[in-house]
Amino acid sequence: MKDEELRRLTALCARCGTCRTVCTLYPERKAEIAVARGKVAVLDAALTGEDEDARGVQEALTDCLLCGRCERACPNQVLVEEILMKGRADMAEKVGVPAWKTILFQGVMRSPAVKGAARRAAAAGQRLLTPVPTESGLHYRFPAGFGTAGRTVPRLPAKGFLDTLGRGEAVSGEVMLFVGCVFDHVYPQVGRAAYETVKASGKPVAVFRDAPCCGLPAMVSGDRRSAMMCAGENLRRIREAAPRAVVFPCGSCLLMFRRNVFSLFPEGHPLREDASFVAERSVDYASFLLSEGVLDRLPDPPAGEKTGEIGYHDPCHLSGTLGRGPQAREVLSRTVGPAFAEMEGADLCCGYGGTFNAREYPTSARIGERKIALAARGGTKVISTACSGCVLQMRDMAARLDPSLRVVHIAELVFQAISGAGRSPGRR
Numbered sequence: 001m002k003d004e005e006l007r008r009l010t011a012l013c014a015r016c017g018t019c020r021t022v023c024t025l026y027p028e029r030k031a032e033i034a035v036a037r038g039k040v041a042v043l044d045a046a047l048t049g050e051d052e053d054a055r056g057v058q059e060a061l062t063d064c065l066l067c068g069r070c071e072r073a074c075p076n077q078v079l080v081e082e083i084l085m086k087g088r089a090d091m092a093e094k095v096g097v098p099a100w101k102t103i104l105f106q107g108v109m110r111s112p113a114v115k116g117a118a119r120r121a122a123a124a125g126q127r128l129l130t131p132v133p134t135e136s137g138l139h140y141r142f143p144a145g146f147g148t149a150g151r152t153v154p155r156l157p158a159k160g161f162l163d164t165l166g167r168g169e170a171v172s173g174e175v176m177l178f179v180g181c182v183f184d185h186v187y188p189q190v191g192r193a194a195y196e197t198v199k200a201s202g203k204p205v206a207v208f209r210d211a212p213c214c215g216l217p218a219m220v221s222g223d224r225r226s227a228m229m230c231a232g233e234n235l236r237r238i239r240e241a242a243p244r245a246v247v248f249p250c251g252s253c254l255l256m257f258r259r260n261v262f263s264l265f266p267e268g269h270p271l272r273e274d275a276s277f278v279a280e281r282s283v284d285y286a287s288f289l290l291s292e293g294v295l296d297r298l299p300d301p302p303a304g305e306k307t308g309e310i311g312y313h314d315p316c317h318l319s320g321t322l323g324r325g326p327q328a329r330e331v332l333s334r335t336v337g338p339a340f341a342e343m344e345g346a347d348l349c350c351g352y353g354g355t356f357n358a359r360e361y362p363t364s365a366r367i368g369e370r371k372i373a374l375a376a377r378g379g380t381k382v383i384s385t386a387c388s389g390c391v392l393q394m395r396d397m398a399a400r401l402d403p404s405l406r407v408v409h410i411a412e413l414v415f416q417a418i419s420g421a422g423r424s425p426g427r428r
C-alpha cells in the first residue's frame with residue numbers, strides 16, 4: 001500500500017534539522033514548514049490521520065524547489081525528493097489535479113504537433129509585450145500588474161529545432177539525442193549545437209522525433225497518471241529504437257530517465273524492464289563528449305584571452321543528484337581554456353524549480369537574482385550550464401538585472417569551438 005511505503009520512507013527522518021542549514025527556501029520563508037524536516041512532519045501527520053487537511057498538506061509539499069540540497073546533506077539518507085513527489089501524488093489523488101494542468105500535460109506536452117502549434121500561437125502573442133534586448137537574445141517583459149513581478153520571456157522562434165532537420169536527416173543511428181521540449185521549441189540553437197557536437201563523435205546519430213515531454217513537470221505536480229503516460233510513451237519508443245546510448249543535453253530530462261522512472265514503474269510493472277533498458281543507456285551531454293573523444297579533435301583554446309570570464313552553474317539535478325559536475329567542467333576547460341574559472345556560488349540553486357517558478361515567481365526571482373548578482377560580482381561575464389530550466393531562469397534573471405551577462409548551454413560553446421564561428425554564443 002502506497003501510504004505504508006511513504007511511512008517507511010519518512011520514518012528514517014531523525015528530526016535532526018541538518019536540512020534546515022542548507023535549504024534553498026528557508027532564508028526566504030524562515031519557517032520550519034519550508035524545510036524537509038517540517039514537510040516530513042506534516043506528511044507524517046497526514047499519514048497517521050492527525051491532519052486531514054489534504055489541501056494544506058499538498059500546499060506545504062509543493063512549496064519547495066526540489067533542489068535536493070537537503071537530501072544530499074541528510075545524515076540519515078532520507079529520500080526527500082522521493083517522499084515529496086510520492087506525497088504530492090497521494091495528496092493529488094485526494095484533492096484532484098486542476099483540469100488545466102491535465103490538459104497541459106496530456107493534451108499539449110504529450111503531443112509534438114500540439115507543442116509546435118502552442119509555440120507558434122505564443123510567438124504571435126509576444127508582439128504585445130515590451131522588448132528587452134539582452135546578450136543572450138531578445139526577451140519580452142510582461143506588463144506591470146500581471147502578477148508577474150517583471151518576468152521576462154525569451155523571443156520564441158518561428159521554427160523549432162526539429163523543424164529544421166531534413167526529412168531523411170538523423171532518423172536512425174546507434175546514438176539517440178533526446179533534445180527535450182525547451183531545447184526544441186524555445187532555444188532551437190541549443191538543440192542544433194547539441195546535435196552537431198554529438199554528431200562530431202563520428203557515430204550515426206538519431207534525433208528522437210515525436211518525443212512527448214519527459215514527464216517530469218507532471219510528476220512534480222503530483223499528476224502521476226500524466227507522468228506515466230509521457231514517460232511510458234518515451235520508454236516504449238526508445239526501447240523500440242534500441243540505441244546504444246541516449247544523450248541528454250538537459251539534466252532534468254536525464255534525471256527522469258536515470259532515476260524517476262523507477263518510482264513510476266516499480267518492480268512488477270510491465271514497463272519496468274524498458275525503464276531499466278533506457279536508464280542504463282542514458283548519459284549526460286558532457287560525459288558522452290568525453291567518452292567519445294569529441295574534444296580531442298578541438299583546436300587549442302585561445303590562451304589568456306578573457307581569462308576567467310566564463311563560469312559554470314551547477315544544475316541541481318545534474319551536478320547535485322547525478323554528480324555530473326566534474327564532467328561539465330572538464331568539457332569547459334578543454335573547450336575554452338583559461339577563459340573558464342569557477343564562478344562564485346556555482347552550486348547554489350538558480351531558484352527555478354520548474355512548477356515552483358510558475359507558482360511562486362517573486363520568490364523564485366529573488367533566489368535567482370541573488371545567484372546572478374553573486375556571479376557578476378565575482379567577475380563572471382558568461383554563465384554556462386547544462387539544464388533547460390536553469391537556462392530559462394538565468395536568462396530571465398540576467399534580463400532583469402544585468403542584460404550584459406550572457407547565459408549559454410555548454411553545447412553552444414563546444415559548437416562554436418568546433419565550427420570556429422566568430423559569433424558569440426547565446427546571441428541570436
Ligand code: SF4
Nearest residue numbers: 013014016017019074
Ligand atoms: S537532515 Fe534528514 S534526518 Fe535530519 S531532519 Fe532533515 S530530513 Fe530529517
Ligand code: SF4
Nearest residue numbers: 023064065067068070
Ligand atoms: S528540496 Fe531544496 S527547497 Fe525543498 S526542502 Fe530540500 S533544500 Fe529546501
